Amino acid sequence: MNRRKFLFYNSIFFTPIPYYFKQLLYISDIEKYDYAWDNNLRYIPQKFNTIKSLRDNKLHIHTINVAQGDSTLIVTPRNKIILIDTGHAVHDGRHVINYLNEQDIDRIDYLILTHPHWDHIGGFKQIINMYENNLNGIKNIYHSGMTHNTNTYETYNNTLQNFTGNKKIVSEGDNLNIDNISFNILNPIQGLNEDESINDNSIVIHIKYENTNIILPSDAEKYTENRLSKKYTQNLNSDIYKVGHHGENTSTHTKFISKIDPDYAIISSAYNSRFNHPDTPVLERLSNKNIKTYWTGIHGSIVKISDGQNWDIVPQVNKTIKPLSVKNHSQIKYPPHIGVKQY
Ligand SMILES: [Zn+2]
Numbered sequence: 001m002n003r004r005k006f007l008f009y010n011s012i013f014f015t016p017i018p019y020y021f022k023q024l025l026y027i028s029d030i031e032k033y034d035y036a037w038d039n040n041l042r043y044i045p046q047k048f049n050t051i052k053s054l055r056d057n058k059l060h061i062h063t064i065n066v067a068q069g070d071s072t073l074i075v076t077p078r079n080k081i082i083l084i085d086t087g088h089a090v091h092d093g094r095h096v097i098n099y100l101n102e103q104d105i106d107r108i109d110y111l112i113l114t115h116p117h118w119d120h121i122g123g124f125k126q127i128i129n130m131y132e133n134n135l136n137g138i139k140n141i142y143h144s145g146m147t148h149n150t151n152t153y154e155t156y157n158n159t160l161q162n163f164t165g166n167k168k169i170v171s172e173g174d175n176l177n178i179d180n181i182s183f184n185i186l187n188p189i190q191g192l193n194e195d196e197s198i199n200d201n202s203i204v205i206h207i208k209y210e211n212t213n214i215i216l217p218s219d220a221e222k223y224t225e226n227r228l229s230k231k232y233t234q235n236l237n238s239d240i241y242k243v244g245h246h247g248e249n250t251s252t253h254t255k256f257i258s259k260i261d262p263d264y265a266i267i268s269s270a271y272n273s274r275f276n277h278p279d280t281p282v283l284e285r286l287s288n289k290n291i292k293t294y295w296t297g298i299h300g301s302i303v304k305i306s307d308g309q310n311w312d313i314v315p316q317v318n319k320t321i322k323p324l325s326v327k328n329h330s331q332i333k334y335p336p337h338i339g340v341k342q343y
Contacts, residue, residue, distance in 0.1 A: 055079055059181060059209045059306040063242070064099045065296040065316065065332075067270035068277075069119035071096045072216060072242070073103070074207075076179040082110040084205070084216065086123035089152045093123020097130055099301065107136035110176070113143040114203040114218035118152035119246075125159045138165055144188055145169040146201050170203065181209045184235060187217075187224050199245060200224045206235055210308030214240040215260055221245060225256035236260050239311055240304060241291070243267040247278025254285055264292050264313060265323070266304070271297035271331035278327070286323040293323040300332045 055075075062073040066087035074082040087096045108131055113121055131138045141163060147153065160167065171190040176183040187204035202218035215238040217224070225244070228236060241262035244251030246269035265286050269277035278295060286293050294302045300316025317332050 056305075059212075059308075061207075061214060061304040061306075062099070062103075063266050063268055063294075063296060063302045063304075064096055065301040066091065066095050066268070067296075068246070068273045068275070069122060070114070070218065070246070070268050071099075071123070073100065073105075075103070075105075076181055078179045080109045080178050081105055081107060082112065082178070082183075083108050083127070084112045085114055085120040085218070086111075086127050087119070089118040089122030091122060093126035093130075096123050096127060107131065108138045109178075110140045110142060111138050112170075112203065112205075113141070113156075114216075115144055115198050115201060116146055116148040116150075116153045116156060117198060117219065118150060120218070121156040122152060124156045128159050128163060132163075138163070140166045140168065142168050142170045142203075144171070144192065144201055144203050146188070146192060146198055148198060181207060183207055186228055186232065186235065187220060196223050197221065199250070204228065206238065209306050212306040212308060212311055213238045214242065214304065215262075216242040217244040217251070219245040219251070221250040222253055225251060225253050229255045229259050232259070238262050240264045240266060243278065243282065243286075243293075246275070247282050247295070248275065249279040249281050252282045252285055254288075257285065257289060257291070261289075262291055264294070264304075264311070266302055267293065267295040267297075267326075269295070269297060280327075283323040283326065291323065292321040293326055294321060295326045297331055298326055298329045 057077045059077055060075040062075075064071045064073055064087070069088035069091070070085040071087045072084040074084070076082070083096070083100075086093055111127070113124065128138065141160065143160070147157070170185050171188055171192075172186055173190070174185040184206040185203060186206055188201040192201050199219040199221050200223045202220045202224070204218060204220050204224065205216045207214050207216070215236065221244070236259040238260050239262060241257060241260050241264070243265050247267040267278050269275070283293070294313065294315055296302065298317065298319045302316070303314040305312040305314065319329050320326060
């Protein structure tokens, strides 16, 4: 009997019945879609100790390791909380909620949903329930207004309709200024572009804090990359590029990254996922420009810290940052909130 089966059969005797069934569903989903660090059953029910992040009057941008999906936590120098996307539907928001709990976050000032695919809005309902019912609430929800015909979208939309706080559809030209940090929305165009895909209607955000900046294109693909490359010059330039569409070859075209001209790239996707992200041609394009590359699949959660002049990048696990080598490294075996420390 291998270790996985041994753990599985043992769990029958020690696990409450509803939890047991939920785990069964979870395991089958993980095996089908999201083979990731949390395939080891023992990690899920345990509570680990974490050294908490310091509130140090700097800007903190966390790419939370949510396996095959996206979730970005931003903590401003004066402790305003922005959460962009909520992870994959198969995880029910649990990794995001665990991570936020470990950071002692009891309210969300802005929750931004970049587009309605299940790897971005998957934990929406659970996060709303958690913060609205048990903690200090969510103040603002920003979204693109894009619709989709999936059960995950239905759940998301029903929850959004019932949310009584401030809701706003945002588009290109909208700007949010929080603690002297500018959040410039570059996409989608106002009224959406119905001819283009959901991905190309993703909310793209350029964040500038004094002399530091970062761009978060979500799942924007070639059409949007071209549109932005033609239209913008200075606004695209960024020290850090959050790699579009989890590192798929639909995105990160040379023209676009030449305009951004980043020093660092951050990829959010599961190790060994069914999509096999990140795609090698993307890694080659990053390598051609000598961009230091972090990937949640091997580095885990990745925190970027700015004092307004420089970035400090703190991955959960230290591994290679050479783009062409990241896929040769083994996956991490820790839940997303373990080991984020020393800053
Ligand atoms: Zn996605």
